[in-house]
Amino acid sequence: MHTGPSEAVEHPWQGVRAGAFEGAADTYAIHDEMRRQAPVWQAPWGDIYVTGYDLVSNSLADRKLSHVPPGSEAAQPDSAIRDWLIYQEGSTHAALRQAVQQPFVGKGMAALRPVVAQAVDEFVGDAGLSGAVDVVAAFTRAVPERIIGRLLGVPDEDMPLIRAWSVAIRTMLDTGFDDAFGDGANPADEMSGYFVEHLRHLLAAGDLPPLLAGLPSLADALGLTAAGRNIAFLAFAGHETTVHLIGNMLFHLAHRPDQWTALRADRRLAANAVAETLRLESPVQKICRWPLEPVVLGGREIGKDRLVVLLVGAANRDPAQFADASRFDLGRAGRQNLAFGRGAHVCIGRALAEMEGHAVLEAALARWKIIEPVGWQWMDNSSIRGLDALTLRLTA
Ligand code: HEM
Structure with a gap:
């Protein structure tokens, strides 16, 4: 999810680079120019950026493009992030994924629905929500946080810790990727330490929350340290993106009263609202890959180990x-x-994220006839697209 700045190189498109990102306003204008002029672009600082839909789509599924940053194992064999599912390949990845995804498939999803409904009711059902309200502060962050917390059995009083670590990890993956895989301690290590202890406690108590029903076999297979690191990753990935799906969706609906009215008239359009937000304002904007061997992308040869940034938001x-x-x-x-x-x-977590987006939207449609934009602040992050604040005027 990053491009790591090492030295300053001026370029009109440098806003796509983490660290040089200058706010959300011109990101899509830069993407449009890149897509038109150089759909596979080698930046002066060396990284490759890919913007076209077909190229990004094919690259995502290309096994010659690795998820694992080259040299990271030698650099820091003990970094918590190196154990994350998302940075594994081949059979190691397949086995770990199989274990982690169990609760998200088939009947497993039914156990998650009441947790989603309860969190939405708790925060969006709040009778005080009318007039000018910062919905990020009121509920777009709190709902996904509460859901992932309950699904992983994290006590409510510990959630501020999870929030602080997640925000720090979000920044680190955008601007300090080399540090994330480097020598020093980082927020992912701290968060993993918390989850190792948490899992130890859950195993001793024997009362397992919905996403950790398979914990005993996961801990047997991986050991408690790697299991804790991956559950920390699940806690982070399991809400830091959904928060922005919900905020970005309300942002667009508030700016398009005709679409809000259409939704109120036909609730079957709610699924389209979630899908259209994911397309137009993708919470994950960048995905990184590293070629295992020289590859040709859009007619351009790209060397082994060169960082390739797939701009999902542009695609x-x-x-x-x-x-x-x-x-x-x-x-x-x-x-x-x-x-x-x-x-x-x-x-x-796609089905869970969509379920959360849908549930919040249903609750908002049931409560407010009109939602109007008052003010907003986009986050300073080139990899994750979302709002730090979104004040809406809510009229019942
Ligand atoms: C709107 C919300 C979400 C978005 C936009 C999103 C996006 C993504 C993307 C783009 C990837 C693939 C990254 C890559 O190929 O490098 C990914 C992977 C992943 N996501 Fe999500 N995600 C969301 C919600 C969730 C939720 C709710 C969970 C779990 C509770 C979750 C758990 C994961 C995990 C574990 C992976 C790694 C899978 C693997 O490496 O095999 N995500 N997500």
Whole structure:
């Protein structure tokens, strides 16, 4: 999810680079230029950026492009992040993924639904929510946090810790990726330490929360340290993106009263609202890969180990793929967006994230006739797209 700045190199497109990111306003304008002029672009600082839908889609599923940063094992064999599912390959990845994804498939999802409903009711059902409200502070962050906390059995009073670590990890993966895989302690190590203790406690108590029903075999297979590290990753990945799906969706609906009215008239459009937000304002904007051998991408040869940044946010606005691509349109049908990735590492929490987005939207539609934008602040992050604040005028 990053490009690591090492030295300053001025370029009109440097805003795509972590560290040089200058706010959300011009990101998509840069993506549009890149897609038109150089859909596979080698930046002066060496990294490759890919913007076109087909190129990004094919690259996501290309096994010659690795998830594992080259040299990271030798650099820091003990970094917690190195054990994360998302940075594994081949059979190690397949076995770990199989163990972690169990609760998200088939009947497992039914156990998650009441937890989602309760969290939405708790925060969006709050009778005080009317007039000008910062919905990020009121509920878009709190709902996914509460859900992942309950699903992993984290006590409510520990959630501020999880929030602080998640925000720090989000920043580190954007601007300090080399540090994340480097020598020093980082927030992922701290969060993993917490989860190792948490898992130890759960195993002793024998009362396992919904996402950890398979904990005994996971801990047997991996050992408690690697299990704790992966559950810390699940806690982070399991809410830091969904928070932004919900905020970004309300942002667009507040700016499009015609679409809000259409939704109120026909609730079956709610699923389209979730999908259209994921396309137009993808919470994960960047996915990183490293070629295991020289590869040709869009006619350009790319050397082994070169960082390739797949700009999912740009692919999802490719006009060759999506007509009138920068328009939020509930009537859009057709090809899938790439917001959850593709291939062996495609998101395992997709159904849960969509369930959360849908549940919050249903609750908002039931409560407010009108939602109007008052003010907002995009996050300073080039990899994760979302709002630090979103004040809406809510009218019942
Ligand atoms: C709107 C919300 C979400 C978005 C946009 C999102 C996006 C993504 C993307 C793009 C990837 C693939 C990254 C890559 O190929 O390198 C991914 C992987 C992953 N996601 Fe999500 N995600 C969301 C919600 C969730 C939730 C709710 C969970 C779990 C509770 C979750 C757990 C994971 C895990 C464990 C992986 C790694 C899978 C692997 O490496 O095999 N995600 N997600």
